[in-house]
Amino acid sequence: MDREVAMSAVVCEKEKQMHAVTDASTEKSARKQFTRQTGQALIALGTFFKHIPPFNEAIDKTTGDTLISIGRKLKK
Secondary structure, rough: EEEEEEEHHHEEEEEEEEHHHHHHHHHHHHHHHHHHHHHHOOOOOOOOHHHHHHHHHHHHHHHHHHEEEEEEHOOO
């Protein structure tokens, strides 16, 4: 009986370790995807501000350039 309990405890511990690794990799993957999508959105917004007439007249050109630059860094 004690042997079964010990084996059960070992199995439970290994399962916890596997779940911890899976959770960490899922979190990194989600963070990477969020960062990449944020970069894409900033690039699109910067391009929008630079090239669409109502916005490029009201918003400084450097604002669009800055958004594009930040977006490219995040997208890497």
